[in-house]
Amino acid sequence: MDSVETIPEEEQPLRYHGGNLNAARQLFPSAPEPWIDLSTGINPVPYPVGTVSPSAWSRLPEAAELAGLEAAAHAAYGATPSTSIVVAPGTQALIQWLPRIFPARRVGVLGFTYQEHETCWRAIGADVTTVTTLSDLAAFDIGLVVSPNNPDGRTFAPDDLAEIAGTLARRDGRLIVDEAFMDVLGRQSSLVPRLPAAGAIVLRSFGKAYGLAGLRLGFAAASSADCALLRSAIGPWAVSGPAIEIGRRALKDDAWLAETVGRLYDEVARLDELLQSAGFQVIGGTPLFRLAQQNNVAPWFEHLCRAGILTRPFQAKSDWLRFGIPHLPWEWVRLEAALHSCANFP
Amino acid sequence: MDSVETIPEEEQPLRYHGGNLNAARQLFPSAPEPWIDLSTGINPVPYPVGTVSPSAWSRLPEAAELAGLEAAAHAAYGATPSTSIVVAPGTQALIQWLPRIFPARRVGVLGFTYQEHETCWRAIGADVTTVTTLSDLAAFDIGLVVSPNNPDGRTFAPDDLAEIAGTLARRDGRLIVDEAFMDVLGRQSSLVPRLPAAGAIVLRSFGKAYGLAGLRLGFAAASSADCALLRSAIGPWAVSGPAIEIGRRALKDDAWLAETVGRLYDEVARLDELLQSAGFQVIGGTPLFRLAQQNNVAPWFEHLCRAGILTRPFQAKSDWLRFGIPHLPWEWVRLEAALHSCANFP
Numbered sequence: 143m144d145s146v147e148t149i150p151e152e153e154q155p156l157r158y159h160g161g162n163l164n165a166a167r168q169l170f171p172s173a174p175e176p177w178i179d180l181s182t183g184i185n186p187v188p189y190p191v192g193t194v195s196p197s198a199w200s201r202l203p204e205a206a207e208l209a210g211l212e213a214a215a216h217a218a219y220g221a222t223p224s225t226s227i228v229v230a231p232g233t234q235a236l237i238q239w240l241p242r243i244f245p246a247r248r249v250g251v252l253g254f255t256y257q258e259h260e261t262c263w264r265a266i267g268a269d270v271t272t273v274t275t276l277s278d279l280a281a282f283d284i285g286l287v288v289s290p291n292n293p294d295g296r297t298f299a300p301d302d303l304a305e306i307a308g309t310l311a312r313r314d315g316r317l318i319v320d321e322a323f324m325d326v327l328g329r330q331s332s333l334v335p336r337l338p339a340a341g342a343i344v345l346r347s348f349g350k351a352y353g354l355a356g357l358r359l360g361f362a363a364a365s366s367a368d369c370a371l372l373r374s375a376i377g378p379w380a381v382s383g384p385a386i387e388i389g390r391r392a393l394k395d396d397a398w399l400a401e402t403v404g405r406l407y408d409e410v411a412r413l414d415e416l417l418q419s420a421g422f423q424v425i426g427g428t429p430l431f432r433l434a435q436q437n438n439v440a441p442w443f444e445h446l447c448r449a450g451i452l453t454r455p456f457q458a459k460s461d462w463l464r465f466g467i468p469h470l471p472w473e474w475v476r477l478e479a480a481l482h483s484c485a486n487f488p
Numbered sequence: 489m490d491s492v493e494t495i496p497e498e499e500q501p502l503r504y505h506g507g508n509l510n511a512a513r514q515l516f517p518s519a520p521e522p523w524i525d526l527s528t529g530i531n532p533v534p535y536p537v538g539t540v541s542p543s544a545w546s547r548l549p550e551a552a553e554l555a556g557l558e559a560a561a562h563a564a565y566g567a568t569p570s571t572s573i574v575v576a577p578g579t580q581a582l583i584q585w586l587p588r589i590f591p592a593r594r595v596g597v598l599g600f601t602y603q604e605h606e607t608c609w610r611a612i613g614a615d616v617t618t619v620t621t622l623s624d625l626a627a628f629d630i631g632l633v634v635s636p637n638n639p640d641g642r643t644f645a646p647d648d649l650a651e652i653a654g655t656l657a658r659r660d661g662r663l664i665v666d667e668a669f670m671d672v673l674g675r676q677s678s679l680v681p682r683l684p685a686a687g688a689i690v691l692r693s694f695g696k697a698y699g700l701a702g703l704r705l706g707f708a709a710a711s712s713a714d715c716a717l718l719r720s721a722i723g724p725w726a727v728s729g730p731a732i733e734i735g736r737r738a739l740k741d742d743a744w745l746a747e748t749v750g751r752l753y754d755e756v757a758r759l760d761e762l763l764q765s766a767g768f769q770v771i772g773g774t775p776l777f778r779l780a781q782q783n784n785v786a787p788w789f790e791h792l793c794r795a796g797i798l799t800r801p802f803q804a805k806s807d808w809l810r811f812g813i814p815h816l817p818w819e820w821v822r823l824e825a826a827l828h829s830c831a832n833f834p
Binding site (some may be wrong): 196258358 | 729
């Protein structure tokens with residue numbers, strides 16, 4: 143649970159993982175509606191859901207449909223023929239299972255990063271150590287990297303990841319690479335094309351780049367043996383019929399993704415400029431979120447909440463504020479006004 | 489994996505859990521389309537999906553929305569105030585987790601029943617014994633009952649279930665009651681209103697009675713302590729936004745359920761008559777499926793497949809065939825014709 147000094151304890155749910163708009167509404171009842179949720183790293187322009195076939199809702203998903211989705215993910219992520227793909231109802235479901243499938247005492251997490259990995263390994267009693275450089279992970283049974291990293295956007299060369307993964311795999315350990323935000327960066331940055339040789343387990347989120355976080359769809363790419371363990375733990379019919387249908391369609395739609403990435407880069411440039419003009423330094427991010435720095439962001443977070451704009455602060459980093467990407471014209475107008483009125487505080 | 493003597497091995501996927509219509513299509517390519525899938529116990533008239541709000545697809549489900557769904561399930565299942573509810577992407581997800589959360593060596597399953605429970609307990613190395621009477625379960629660490637039972641529809645008095653559950657709970661064991669098909673029978677048959685005093689864990693499936701198996705939605709009802717363990721294992725954002733929205737609406741719609749149950753009873757009476765006129769004895773079932781008996785059902789299963797009608801045989805029971813409930817007029821016509829042409833075989 144994150145917290146920021148000036149925010150009373152009862153407001154803390156706001157900052158858990160971002161996205162808790164209902165809590166924000168209750169805490170800032172005078173804020174203008176609709177709220178602008180910039181607390182997540184989810185693409186604000188979702189892939190068109192279109193018409194979902196009646197049988198996707200009514201029938202248990204069939205093996206052939208699931209295989210079709212796996213094949214689409216396999217192609218979209220640039221996996222080699224001998225790499226397997228496991229489908230899950232969101233990568234969080236995989237994060238929950240990994241510590242049960244690959245139990246390890248010594249877990250190294252390359253931080254500062256997304257909290258859920260550490261939480262799940264601690265839950266099985268693992269000793270979790272946060273390290274600051276990739277090579278430090280070689281000393282552990284399980285190494286964890288988020289690439290690009292959340293919230294600072296740091297990326298890691300696939301060569302370097304493969305080297306660490308190989309070191310761990312030779313000791314029957316594993317490097318787990320969470321590529322939740324990789325779709326918008328492209329294959330050249332991903333470890334998936336190096337699998338299964340690299341010996342790593344790579345997680346891919348569907349909902350972030352495709353703007354469909356509510357669909358609950360995520361994947362693991364790994365060796366057939368590791369995927370068989372994951373698949374058997376997760377069990378049959380794990381993913382909804384609509385997720386299979388929409389996910390399959392979206393992952394084959396290269397044109398949509400290319401257009402989306404282009405638009406996001408334009409909007410990121412605009413957001414960076416806006417943040418800088420308000421006195422922030424943009425110290426990192428991806429095309430799906432920006433990490434902005436300023437001495438003590440707590441008053442900024444509160445001020446933006448009062449203006450109906452939810453951002454993402456971090457308990458351990460009092461000078462960091464993460465911004466999702468606005469999209470609609472009125473969102474830009476309100477964000478600009480709110481940032482400038484706060485920047486002009488006495 | 490079920491198998492029937494006269495069906496070659498490569499046709500076996502057909503009979504796994506029912507519902508594998510693609511496999512049936514490939515094995516019987518001359519069968520008339522569309523196939524009639526009577527291999528599951530899913531209501532053929534789904535709850536109307538209606539319009540799903542855009543944010544249910546695009547946003548991570550919020551705590552308040554999940555709490556709303558939990559409250560709707562709590563009320564629909566007649567739970568007492570001190571009973572907790574856990575939401576999962578289908579009860580199968582709970583079945584996968586239970587052996588990890590309540591590890592036990594000696595597991596008793598009241599059989600003959602749904603196979604997935606035994607499979608998941610064996611996967612963690614438990615000794616699984618099938619017993620034939622409820623009281624036999626008192627000798628185990630974990631007892632498993634499906635009520636109403638699949639496939640024979642056998643039900644168990646809540647008093648009797650509560651007594652066994654109490655015996656197991658006092659030894660820190662658990663009775664797990666899978667009420668996957670309970671919605672169509674009603675509260676008086678359910679163990680949920682006896683919780684948490686009874687000390688059991690009750691599983692409820694949403695997709696079967698509401699005809700939305702592709703939605704992936706299921707629940708566990710139990711003490712707060714047991715639910716906290718399950719919730720922490722399953723993790724946050726386990727269930728899709730559409731499942732939360734549709735599930736909440738459906739579970740509050742008592743009128744729809746009452747009308748559905750009335751219609752199902754009418755259709756069941758019609759199906760029983762049809763089966764009997766074809767020479768079957770109806771030996772059990774629920775309003776969502778019927779268990780029919782006849783000396784060696786294998787030729788019947790094959791004949792029905794050739795007529796584009798998929799039913800559910802059982803490897804261990806060569807004289808049992810389970811039928812889902814037809815609904816559309818042409819489904820009745822084709823089923824009647826197929827049954828009569830097979831009954832009149834020389």
